[in-house]
Amino acid sequence: xxxxxxxxxxxxxxxxxxxxxxxxxxxxxxxxxxxxxxxxxxxxxxxxxxxxxxxxxxxxxxxxxxxxxxxxxxxxxxxxxxxxxxxxxxxxxxxxxxxxxxxxxxxxxxxxxxxxxxxxxxxxxxxxxxxxxxxxxxxxxxxxxxxxxxxxxxxxxxxxxxxxxxxxxxxxxxxxxxxxx
Amino acid sequence: xxxxxxxxxxxxxxxxxxxxxxxxxxxxxxxxxxxxxxxxxxxxxxxxxxxxxxxxxxxxxxxxxxxxxx
Numbered sequence: 001x002x003x004x005x006x007x008x009x010x011x012x013x014x015x016x017x018x019x020x021x022x023x024x025x026x027x028x029x030x031x032x033x034x035x036x037x038x039x040x041x042x043x044x045x046x047x048x049x050x051x052x053x054x055x056x057x058x059x060x061x062x063x064x065x066x067x068x069x070x071x072x073x074x075x076x077x078x079x080x081x082x083x084x085x086x087x088x089x090x091x092x093x094x095x096x097x098x099x100x101x102x103x104x105x106x107x108x109x110x111x112x113x114x115x116x117x118x119x120x121x122x123x124x125x126x127x128x129x130x131x132x133x134x135x136x137x138x139x140x141x142x143x144x145x146x147x148x149x150x151x152x153x154x155x156x157x158x159x160x161x162x163x164x165x166x167x168x169x170x171x172x173x174x175x176x177x178x179x180x181x
Numbered sequence: 182x183x184x185x186x187x188x189x190x191x192x193x194x195x196x197x198x199x200x201x202x203x204x205x206x207x208x209x210x211x212x213x214x215x216x217x218x219x220x221x222x223x224x225x226x227x228x229x230x231x232x233x234x235x236x237x238x239x240x241x242x243x244x245x246x247x248x249x250x251x
Contacts, residue, residue, distance in 0.1 A: 005195075016193070017223050021216050023195030035191050042185060054188065066195060107239045107251055108232045146202065152234045156216045159202040173202060 001089045005029075005066035006080065006142070008135075009097030010128040011119055012108040013150055015068050018157050022095050022148065029066040030054050059086045071096075072127025077138045084141055091143045096135060097157060099150040100178045102128050132179060139165060147180050 005027065007019035016031065023029060032051040039047025058065040067083075069076050084092055099105070105128060106121050139145065145163040160180060163170045196219075201212055224231050225244035232241050232251070241249045 014220075017220055018216070020193050020196045021219065022197055022201070024197050025195055027195035029193040029195060031191070031193065038186050038191060044185070050186075050191070054191070101234055103239060104232070104234050107241075111230055111232060111241065153236065155220060155231065155233050156213045159200075162202055171202075 001091065002062050002087070003064045003091045003093060004083060005064075006071075006092060006094040007066060007068040007097070008071040008094055008131075009148070010072060010102075010105050010131050011070055011124045012105040012112070013097045013099060014108075014157060015070075015097055018097070018148075019066075019068055019095065022146075022157075022159070023066045024064070027064050027066055028058070029068060030058065031068040033068070033070075055083070059083065062087065070127055070131065071135060072130045074134065077134060077141065080138070080141050092141060093144040093146070094135075094142045095146045095148050095159075097148045097150060098132065098179050101150075101152060104150060139163075147176075149177050149180070151177060 005023050007015045007023065007029065009015050016034070020029060030051060032048060035051040035054070036047040039045070039050065055067065069079070071077065080092065084090070102125060105124055109119060109121060109124050135145075143165055145165070146159050147161045147163075148157045149160045150157045158173070160174060160176060161170055161172045199208070199212075201209060204212060221231055221242075221244075228244075230241040230243050230249075232239065234240070239251045241251050243249070
């Protein structure tokens with residue numbers, strides 16, 4: 001049995017920058033956006049196939065690994081359901097980065113390098129709005145959900161709750177932000 | 182497809198030694214301090230500013246210490 005960690009949240013919330021510090025030491029993190037971007041820089045447009053191959057290899061090896069994904073679209077959850085179905089005994093643990101302040105994501109997006117996959121601010125807002133209701137509708141995918149808040153006056157994100165799906169137990173570390181209530 | 186880019190360039194590695202959710206207060210303070218330094222190092226190495234919201238104001242902090250209100 002393996003544990004598959006999912007680093008999720010809207011674009012530009014800090015998944016790539018901070019995600020590794022919430023994933024156990026040594027666990028490999030696959031990132032579809034990064035893979036697509038690196039291939040695109042070489043003029044190759046089907047980098048997603050490489051991501052799919054790496055994902056398949058990890059599942060076949062039955063090793064712990066992590067993937068980074070924004071979870072703003074139904075197809076993202078479809079992918080996670082496929083991963084879950086591959087080996088139903090595997091545990092899926094999600095670290096869901098979110099914020100009450102969309103402006104943080106938008107301001108960060110405006111300062112991204114031009115080589116990165118461009119997203120319009122409207123697209124980011126759309127993914128931000130969709131992510132939470134989609135997550136709530138698909139909670140059954142995850143054995144554990146950790147809510148990671150990106151908040152005002154703090155550079156470092158904070159795990160603010162941990163939810164166990166099987167027992168419906170929730171542990172809260174401190175006052176919850178609006179989005180987590 | 183051909184492996185034009187090696188795995189190491191497409192994969193990052195987890196760095197968590199202890200789950201911050203179960204850390205004692207003193208441990209978490211030290212962990213946050215390290216994380217803040219690592220966040221700055223990561224962004225500045227890519228020539229990106231650190232952007233955060235403080236006291237109602239969006240701030241961009243640069244590697245040379247410049248602070249810009251945005």
